[in-house]
Amino acid sequence: MTTLVEIKNLPQHVGKTVTIRGWVDTIRDQKKMQFFILRDNSGLAQTVHEKEGEDVLTSIISSLTLESTVEVTGTIISNKVVKLGQLELVVESINVLSVASSPLPIDENSTQETRIDWRFFDLRHPKNRLIFRLQTVAEHAMRNFWREHGFIEIHSPKLMETASESGAELFKVEYFKRTAYLAQSPQLYKQMAMAAGFDRIFEIGPVFRANPSFTSRHDTEFTSVDVEVSWIKSHEDVMRLEEEWLCHVLTSIKAEVGDEIKESFGAEIIIPETPFPKVTMKEAYAILNKEGYTVTRAEKGDLDPEGEKVLARFIKEKFGHDFVFVTDYPISVRAFYHMRYEDQPGLTKSFDLLWKGLEITTGAQREHRHDILMRQAKEKGFALEPLRHYLDFFKYGCPPHGGYGFGLTRMLMILLGLKNVREVTYLYRGPNRLSP
Numbered sequence: 388m389t390t391l392v393e394i395k396n397l398p399q400h401v402g403k404t405v406t407i408r409g410w411v412d413t414i415r416d417q418k419k420m421q422f423f424i425l426r427d428n429s430g431l432a433q434t435v436h437e438k439e440g441e442d443v444l445t446s447i448i449s450s451l452t453l454e455s456t457v458e459v460t461g462t463i464i465s466n467k468v469v470k471l472g473q474l475e476l477v478v479e480s481i482n483v484l485s486v487a488s489s490p491l492p493i494d495e496n497s498t499q500e501t502r503i504d505w506r507f508f509d510l511r512h513p514k515n516r517l518i519f520r521l522q523t524v525a526e527h528a529m530r531n532f533w534r535e536h537g538f539i540e541i542h543s544p545k546l547m548e549t550a551s552e553s554g555a556e557l558f559k560v561e562y563f564k565r566t567a568y569l570a571q572s573p574q575l576y577k578q579m580a581m582a583a584g585f586d587r588i589f590e591i592g593p594v595f596r597a598n599p600s601f602t603s604r605h606d607t608e609f610t611s612v613d614v615e616v617s618w619i620k621s622h623e624d625v626m627r628l629e630e631e632w633l634c635h636v637l638t639s640i641k642a643e644v645g646d647e648i649k650e651s652f653g654a655e656i657i658i659p660e661t662p663f664p665k666v667t668m669k670e671a672y673a674i675l676n677k678e679g680y681t682v683t684r685a686e687k688g689d690l691d692p693e694g695e696k697v698l699a700r701f702i703k704e705k706f707g708h709d710f711v712f713v714t715d716y717p718i719s720v721r722a723f724y725h726m727r728y729e730d731q732p733g734l735t736k737s738f739d740l741l742w743k744g745l746e747i748t749t750g751a752q753r754e755h756r757h758d759i760l761m762r763q764a765k766e767k768g769f770a771l772e773p774l775r776h777y778l779d780f781f782k783y784g785c786p787p788h789g790g791y792g793f794g795l796t797r798m799l800m801i802l803l804g805l806k807n808v809r810e811v812t813y814l815y816r817g818p819n820r821l822s823p
Contacts, residue, residue: 389460395429397474400463407432407476408458408484410511411451421448424471425459428516433471434459436478447481454487454511499807503815506823510813514651518811521644522799526591528639529612532632538587538614543576545569545593549773556597558607569595572792575777577615578724578753581788582780586617591795599818603807604692604745604797608816615790622726622736622752625789626712629740629748630661640802654804657709663740664706666698667715674701688720690739690746699744714738723767724760725751726789736789742801750791757781 389406397405409427421436438445451457461476469475492505502509509515533540546567550557558569573590580588594611614632619625640648641656648654666674671690675682680697682690690698690713702711716737718727725735737751754760760781764774771778799811809815814823 393429394425394427394432397432397463397476398472401465401474402463404460404462404479405476406458406460409456411453411455411457411487414448414451414453416449421445423448423451425457425476426513431471433469433475434461434478435475444478444481447483448478451483452487452489453491454508456484456487458482458484499809503809503820504823506814517644517647517651518799518803519813521640521648521802522795522811524640524643525636525795525798528636529589529591529632531639532635533587533589533614536587538589539580539585541573541576541580541585541588541590542592543570543573543590545595547575548776558595558597571596572611573613574722574724574792575780577613577790578777578785578788579780581615581617581753581755582783582785586786587615589614601818602692603809604800606796606808606812606815606817609808609812610795612793612795613790614793615788617786617788619752619787619789622714622738622750622789625750625752625791626665626714626738626740627662629750629791629793630659630663634658634661648803652803652805654802656802659708659710663710663712664702664708665712665714665738666702668713668717669715671698671713674698688717695741695746696744699741709743711741712738713741721751723763723769724753726754727763738791740791742798745797745801746794747797747801748791748793750789752787752789755781755785755787757785 389404390400391406392400394407394409407425407427409425411423412426412431413424415422419438421438423434425432425434436444436448458481459476459478460480461478463474463476465473466475467473492508493502546560546562547570548567550568550571556571560567560569572594573592577588577590590613591610593608595608598605598607614628616625616628637656637658641658645656648656672682675694675697678697678701680694682694686694699711702708714737715734718733718735721735721737725737728734728736735751739746740748754763757778761771761778764771796808796811800808803811805811
């Protein structure tokens with residue numbers, strides 16, 4: 388029997404007969420020689436066959452189509468002329484596992500929408516595979532940090548009786564003889580875990596937003612990374628936790644795939660210094676005014692996308708930092724469960740984290756006192772009856788707590804220097820995209 392090896396391991400088998408398998412990447416069928424490049428998930432290898440009239444191998448190679456899957460057996464030899472590791476495989480046998488149709492459905496000139504139509508094929512590109520290797524490394528590093536710091540993982544339901552955030556942006560689902568809603572976030576259940584005494588929890592899971600937005604940063608289904616912790620003194624504790632966590636994740640990414648990311652995407656993984664810069668929303672508006680930018684009326688009290696970019700440029704110039712926490716949002720643009728300052732009841736103990744001008748996190752200290760929480764819900768116009776199960780979490784003793792939600796795809800987009808979450812989402816969902 389021959390040895391089945393991955394292409395990356397071929398240098399260890401020079402002079403030996405091995406079997407490799409993968410996709411046909413390139414074909415050169417010349418007068419006397421035949422070459423084709425085989426691609427597996429570890430790399431590329433050149434194969435060579437010298438024509439001998441109408442032999443079987445010559446016929447098989449001549450009939451190959453790009454992206455067909457094959458299993459090739461042959462001897463690995465050194466050849467200084469070959470660019471792919473100065474090695475090539477002299478073909479002895481070929482087993483064609485599946486034949487790809489021709490022409491191929493997409494090429495390097497295809498539009499983004501066409502590439503999403505053929506996403507399974509688009510993902511074969513090594514750069515796209517690297518995106519999801521990066522995602523794997525990132526999530527593994529996140530979990531390592533949480534386990535080392537005593538966190539418990541939860542999996543909250545995605546079918547809900549009532550809204551998890553507000554009455555807007557909800558997908559309705561027929562649920563037997565009732566209406567259910569797809570969860571906009573696991574927020575209510577994160578807080579339930581605090582009332583249950585779990586102290587520190589995390590969840591990585593899907594969330595759904597019926598947001599009819601066609602921007603490069605929005606999608607209707609995405610993966611949210613959520614954290615909640617008890618016994619905090621203020622939202623400052625939550626921000627410190629996120630800084631530490633994020634630095635750990637970025638350090639792991641840099642160590643494991645940083646070089647590959649730089650080679651394929653030209654992006655350098657930067658480990659930020661702590662603490663991150665912080666500005667209140669009031670200070671952010673003052674900075675924007677100085678910079679000659681006025682936030683659009685529709686976003687008053689918050690930051691619009693262009694305002695986030697202007698603020699980020701200012702922070703980068705002044706502090707040399709890619710991150711900035713924006714804190715103390717007015718109650719008009721924050722959820723009813725965000726804790727308010729006692730001496731400034733119009734402001735919440737909340738924050739967003741911007742990274743290179745893009746919001747990646749929303750967080751806050753939560754209101755844990757039942758009577759105040761009910762009052763704030765009423766002030767926001769919520770009927771209390773649909774919230775009764777949530778409000779019950781706080782009736783029998785609940786510790787001070789807070790947390791944040793972090794956008795995974797936005798993180799990947801920023802790290803790789805890409806311009807659209809569609810590029811880093813396995814299968815994108817948007818207002819006009821429900822397939823494949």
